[in-house]
Amino acid sequence: MKYKPYGERSILIEWPQKIDKTTLNDVLNFKKALQNKYAKQKVYINSAYCSILISYDTTINNIYDRISDIKRQYSKEFGHDKSTYNLWRIPVCYDDYFALDLDELSEVKKCDKSEIIRRHCEAVYTVYFIGFLPGFLYLGGLHKNLHMPRKAKPRLNLLGGAVGIGGQQTGIYPHDGPGGWNIIGNSPVDLFKADQDKPCFAKAGDRVQFYKVTLEEHQKIKALEATGFYKLESEVIDD
Amino acid sequence: MIKVLKTGLYSSIQDLGRPEFQIYGVPVSGVMDAYSAKMANILLGNNATDAVLEMTMTGAVLQFKANTLLSISGANLNPKLNDSAIRMHTVISANTDDILTFGQTTKGLRSYLAVAGGFQTKVIMGSRSMCRSVTAQTTLKLNDELKIVEYNPYETGKNASVKFNNDHFESSRIDVFEGPEFDALNHDQKEKLLNSEFSISKENNRMAYQLEQVLENKLEPIITSSVLPGTVQLTPSGKLIILMRDAQTTGGYPRILQLKETALNVLSQKYTGDNLKFNLIPYQ
Numbered sequence: 001m002k003y004k005p006y007g008e009r010s011i012l013i014e015w016p017q018k019i020d021k022t023t024l025n026d027v028l029n030f031k032k033a034l035q036n037k038y039a040k041q042k043v044y045i046n047s048a049y050c051s052i053l054i055s056y057d058t059t060i061n062n063i064y065d066r067i068s069d070i071k072r073q074y075s076k077e078f079g080h081d082k083s084t085y086n087l088w089r090i091p092v093c094y095d096d097y098f099a100l101d102l103d104e105l106s107e108v109k110k111c112d113k114s115e116i117i118r119r120h121c122e123a124v125y126t127v128y129f130i131g132f133l134p135g136f137l138y139l140g141g142l143h144k145n146l147h148m149p150r151k152a153k154p155r156l157n158l159l160g161g162a163v164g165i166g167g168q169q170t171g172i173y174p175h176d177g178p179g180g181w182n183i184i185g186n187s188p189v190d191l192f193k194a195d196q197d198k199p200c201f202a203k204a205g206d207r208v209q210f211y212k213v214t215l216e217e218h219q220k221i222k223a224l225e226a227t228g229f230y231k232l233e234s235e236v237i238d239d
Numbered sequence: 240m241i242k243v244l245k246t247g248l249y250s251s252i253q254d255l256g257r258p259e260f261q262i263y264g265v266p267v268s269g270v271m272d273a274y275s276a277k278m279a280n281i282l283l284g285n286n287a288t289d290a291v292l293e294m295t296m297t298g299a300v301l302q303f304k305a306n307t308l309l310s311i312s313g314a315n316l317n318p319k320l321n322d323s324a325i326r327m328h329t330v331i332s333a334n335t336d337d338i339l340t341f342g343q344t345t346k347g348l349r350s351y352l353a354v355a356g357g358f359q360t361k362v363i364m365g366s367r368s369m370c371r372s373v374t375a376q377t378t379l380k381l382n383d384e385l386k387i388v389e390y391n392p393y394e395t396g397k398n399a400s401v402k403f404n405n406d407h408f409e410s411s412r413i414d415v416f417e418g419p420e421f422d423a424l425n426h427d428q429k430e431k432l433l434n435s436e437f438s439i440s441k442e443n444n445r446m447a448y449q450l451e452q453v454l455e456n457k458l459e460p461i462i463t464s465s466v467l468p469g470t471v472q473l474t475p476s477g478k479l480i481i482l483m484r485d486a487q488t489t490g491g492y493p494r495i496l497q498l499k500e501t502a503l504n505v506l507s508q509k510y511t512g513d514n515l516k517f518n519l520i521p522y523q
Contacts, residue, residue, distance in 0.1 A: 012465070134373055
């Protein structure tokens with residue numbers, strides 16, 4: 001692991017450059033230990049696939065001393081420690097109305113649309129972190145047969161909730177806007193609620209599974225979500 | 240209350256942003272030039288966290304619907320109160336129905352208007368900063384009514400003014416630290432990066448400033464990791480992108496430099512065609 005100063009207010013901790021669940025566990029358990037250690041200070045601790053960024057509101061004096069402090073909080077057990085997380089079940093409508101690129105994906109992969117949907121729903125995805133856009137979940141675990149390069153020309157106006165495949169990743173666009181992923185469906189769930197204390201239901205380390213809903217069910221859920229009464233299915237899992 | 244009669248080119252309410260919400264992918268946001276915004280707040284005895292109005296290049300026209308004290312710092316957009324020119328970096332009292340006009344910039348890019356007690360617009364996730372995908376509004380709209388606190392100016396704090404450091408607009412020096420991937424650069428790249436003059440391309444906004452010149456590059460992208468306002472990214476095609484306050488929270492381009500906080504403020508006052516030179520300072 002490497003510890004690097006990152007500007008006058010931040011320190012970056014880096015693991016070997018790879019994406020896997022053991023690294024994620026290590027990252028998240030170290031993050032938790034740091035959050036506890038610095039609970040009383042104004043510190044922002046953010047993680048990604050294989051890194052943690054610790055930022056302060058003011059300049060860090062003696063940044064290398066601070067790095068030594070932080071190093072001491074690490075335990076070799078973190079990667080193997082147990083973790084508790086939520087498994088969220090997210091409705092997705094794969095109807096042609098939303099699935100702009102499902103036909104193309106089916107052709108390229110020589111695979112029935114129903115089989116693509118089955119595979120997309122079968123996998124349990126890991127939430128590595130939230131980034132890129134408010135409420136955008138970086139999910140790992142997409143079936144190899146569903147990997148598909150991003151579109152050469154991004155679309156300018158995707159619908160919020162659009163479910164797409166970009167390279168080895170799948171994800172949901174939280175807001176209307178441009179995007180280059182292959183769109184295979186749409187989720188009626190609001191991924192980012194700016195007016196709530198906890199604007200995203202999921203957090204790094206959680207798991208996500210998609211399930212298929214019809215166009216009618218999509219509309220119903222969307223309407224219910226707008227009233228604030230929709231509740232996502234989830235269960236707590238002790239690993 | 241303050242009514243918006245003209246919005247100006249790009250005007251938004253900003254405070255010090257939402258750093259604690261980066262874990263949800265929320266941009267830090269906040270005032271682009273924290274030095275000038277702080278100046279405007281200090282003059283009024285406000286808190287550093289109070290919200291100000293940030294105006295860009297061409298200012299707004301505002302009508303007061305309450306008595307208040309105001310101060311203006313940052314770029315000089317030729318402010319006038321009821322058609323009379325008013326001074327920058329000075330406490331000024333405004334009364335109900337007074338009209339505050341801003342024109343075009345003569346120096347700098349971003350101007351800051353503070354009012355006594357700060358703007359009282361809606362707080363979303365601990366901040367009043369307007370930001371795309373987070374707040375309903377990204378910029379001011381015509382006829383917006385901005386809430387302020389009623390203030391009775393029995394004491395106008397006359398002559399209260401501060402010395403504004405003009406180097407803030409004139410210096411082309413941008414202080415930087417090594418970024419996490421600085422060491423991946425080869426000798427020639429480092430040499431060129433730290434000894435050439437760069438200029439700001441027309442792609443510059445609250446999210447990022449792209450530079451005109453390229454730095455020949457063979458570095459591979461990194462696995463997506465955290466970025467910060469002030470991070471200088473190097474793209475595979477050699478473009479240099481300096482992330483600003485509304486930047487994404489994560490990115491996959493090598494992070495070769497990190498601007499000092501004060502340099503981020505200095506850069507915020509520059510625009511298309513302005514020159515800059517990176518000045519590397521060591522970590523302590």
